[in-house]
Amino acid sequence: MLIVVKNGDRSLYDYLTRSMTEVEGVHVIVDGRLADRRRVARPVRGERRQGDRRQSREVLDSMGCSFVRFGPDDGVAQAG
Numbered sequence: 001m002l003i004v005v006k007n008g009d010r011s012l013y014d015y016l017t018r019s020m021t022e023v024e025g026v027h028v029i030v031d032g033r034l035a036d037r038r039r040v041a042r043p044v045r046g047e048r049r050q051g052d053r054r055q056s057r058e059v060l061d062s063m064g065c066s067f068v069r070f071g072p073d074d075g076v077a078q079a080g
Contacts, residue, residue: 002068003028009064016065031066 003020005013005028013030020026 001026001070003065004031004068005029005065007031007033012064 003016005016007030013028016028020028
């Protein structure tokens with residue numbers, strides 16, 4: 001599981017990092033994005049993608065952080 005804390009909430013990050021130290025497979029990170037990449041909506045000529053390549057993941061946004069669950073065979077490298 002990955003816990004992504006909103007940028008600027010250092011106290012929540014510190015609390016979750018301490019709380020999840022002993023929990024195997026849980027990683028806590030701070031969201032590094034400063035803003036959404038697309039600030040202005042621009043018209044598009046046509047959709048070039050043939051389908052959605054993203055894998056569906058359980059993402060819950062609550063209490064100033066997001067929880068992302070990964071399955072055992074999702075191909076995501078383990079953080080060391």
